[in-house]
Amino acid sequence: MINKTETNTTETNTTETNITEIIKTEQKENNAVHLLPWVTAVAMFIQSLDGTILNTSLPSIARDMAYSPTQMHSVIVTYTLTLAMFIPLSGWLADKFGTRTMFMIAVGLFVTGSLFCALSVDLTTFNLARVVQAIGASMMVPVARLAILYQYPKKELLKTMNFITVFGLLGMVVGPSLGGFLSDNFSWHWIFLVNVPIGFIGISMAYRIMPNFKHAVGRFDFRGLIYFSLALIFITMVLELIGRGRMHIMLIMGLLFLSGLLSVFYFIHYKRTEKPIIDLRLLNIRTLKIGLTGSLITRLGIGGLPLLLPLMLQTSFGYSASVSGLLLLPSALANVAIKPFMVRIIKFMGYRNVLISNTIMLGVILIILGFVEKDTPLGYYIVLMVFYGIFTSIQMSAMNTITLSDLDQNTASGGNTMLVIMQQLSVSFGVSVASLVLSLFQSGIFEMNTKHAFQYTFITLAVFTIFSSITFSRLSKTDGEEYTD
The missing domain is CATH 1.20.1250.20 (MFS general substrate transporter like domains)
Incomplete structure (x- = not known):
């Protein structure tokens, strides 16, 4: 027969061991969370790097694919329009599936798109690869910054945001020079391949460091997404046309009309929806x-x-x-x-x-x-x-x-x-x-x-x-x- 005292002693020791393990685990997680700004910094760096590294390499890509430099501008437009479509999704997806989960998916898509860009053989495959890359980019930084907002108290937020922004600026500084150097001394493919190891570092860091914050969300507002995203796309097209000096008045007016009409549709829809994709009540x-x-x-x-x-x-x-x-x-x-x-x-x-x-x-x-x-x-x-x-x-x-x-x-x-x-x-x-x-x-x-x-x-x-x-x-x-x- 087992002594009752011995049993109680064993249970007590087991409980103490479990508590010790839990405390150690929590301490380890808390220490890891302090590295969270580094995860966001990696996302900021590769996104800003990608935004500036391509411009100096477009002529090289055009020559290699036998296109004119003006034809290559479509890859920038494609990227911008895809961002406009998917950015409104980032907050809902992060709250639904978790910040860590969506950040890792976003970086994975960005890395996959970068790899496909490097493997592109013509303008069609290049544009498709840029779409995949832009879908990842549309969520990468917003989700990482959202994790920062959920994790840090307000008194630490300014210092944390400053730290993150530095890496975004470094990407902008390095991008044009690095793009020209890689294109001149190696090949244009490397301006995309350079994202692959950096992206894997970001995924690895996020897996170990980023908390998987989730929040209650309503039913996905598909109709609101269509109205809001299309309005953004049309206004973005207008800005692209004006920025390139193409003053097609009738086309610009038509796009502005469609953007305005869709904005009105979204406003009416938002008034009738409990949890719209973009809650204008926040204003x-x-x-x-x-x-x-x-x-x-x-x-x-x-x-x-x-x-x-x-x-x-x-x-x-x-x-x-x-x-x-x-x-x-x-x-x-x-x-x-x-x-x-x-x-x-x-x-x-x-x-x-x-x-x-x-x-x-x-x-x-x-x-x-x-x-x-x-x-x-x-x-x-x-x-x-x-x-x-x-x-x-x-x-x-x-x-x-x-x-x-x-x-x-x-x-x-x-x-x-x-x-x-x-x-x-x-x-x-x-x-x-x-x-x-x-x-x-x-x-x-x-x-x-x-x-x-x-x-x-x-x-x-x-x-x-x-x-x-x-x-x-x-x-x-x-x-x-x-x-x-």
């Missing part, structure tokens, strides 16, 4: 609404500078493409260099003061660029680009963080998706508005010479930028304080 959150509106207007002004400055230096002042491209590098480096000081700057000044003063300073820089001459020293441009990079870095971090400041566990997914959609559209908006304004001054109703057309375009964009400070003035002095406590 009642004051900081989210101000952040989204101010970000869009600000990007209308500053988003066109990477296009306009190299173009002005080459067509109006006679600089080479390499020199005019390198003049953007000080901006990118300054953008990264200021990140470690971001929290202290915003804590000292407050979000409201930072956003108002920054937009004005960015507008001033654009005005100064409107008065440069052919004999302006290169050092002058370098100094301007350094300050432009500093102010842009502060602006983007502050705008993104204040936009998400009042979201909670129930609204984080929807608010994050809205921010991603706005960011994606604003990139196209910035380039398209800059192209449109330049064409109006150059060959439209004003018919100015090239030099004056660029000058007045910079001044016009400066007005847009400074105007956004009015939007940020609606913030209270205490908004975002929990991020800097």
Whole structure:
């Protein structure tokens, strides 16, 4: 017969062992979670790298596939339109199936699409591969950032977002140079193959580190997705046409009409749906609404500078493409260099003061660029680009963080998706508005010479930028304080 005391002792020891194992497991998971920003940083890096590495390699791809460079532009349009279609899905899928699950699937699709791009033999297979790649990209960063929102308290969010953004900026800095180097010294295939090992690193890290956050979701809003995504696609097509200088008025008006009509359909549908794919009721959150509106207007002004400055230096002042491209590098480096000081700057000044003063300073820089001459020293441009990079870095971090400041566990997914959609559209908006304004001054109703057309375009964009400070003035002095406590 077994002694009862011995049995109790054995059970007690077993219980203590189980508790010890549970504690060790929880400690291990908590330690791993501190590495979560690195997972998001990998996603930011490969997405921003992919967004810039292709442009410098398109001529090489065109020659290899026996197409003209203009025909190759379809791969960029295909990618952009696919993003517009699938970004609204990211929040719902992450909440339904879990952040870790969807992030790993997203990176897997992105890596698969990259591999298929490298194996493409003609424009059709290339475009299909870009669709697969874009589906992964549409969810990769939004899902990773959503995990950050769910995991970290607000007081740590600004520092965490700054860390992540640095890697996105590094991807933008490295992309054009790396794309040219790989295409010239190896082959264009390597600009896609480089994503494969980085992607597998991201998947491996996510499996071990990322929590699989899930939240209750309603029935999938398929009709809402169709209305909203098609509206986004049509407006994106308009922006692509304007950005490329193709002013087919009837086509643009037709696409705008369809986009507007579908937007009305979505608004009616959202009013009747308990859990729509994009919940417009979130715009009642004051900081989210101000952040989204101010970000869009600000990007209308500053988003066109990477296009306009190299173009002005080459067509109006006679600089080479390499020199005019390198003049953007000080901006990118300054953008990264200021990140470690971001929290202290915003804590000292407050979000409201930072956003108002920054937009004005960015507008001033654009005005100064409107008065440069052919004999302006290169050092002058370098100094301007350094300050432009500093102010842009502060602006983007502050705008993104204040936009998400009042979201909670129930609204984080929807608010994050809205921010991603706005960011994606604003990139196209910035380039398209800059192209449109330049064409109006150059060959439209004003018919100015090239030099004056660029000058007045910079001044016009400066007005847009400074105007956004009015939007940020609606913030209270205490908004975002929990991020800097």
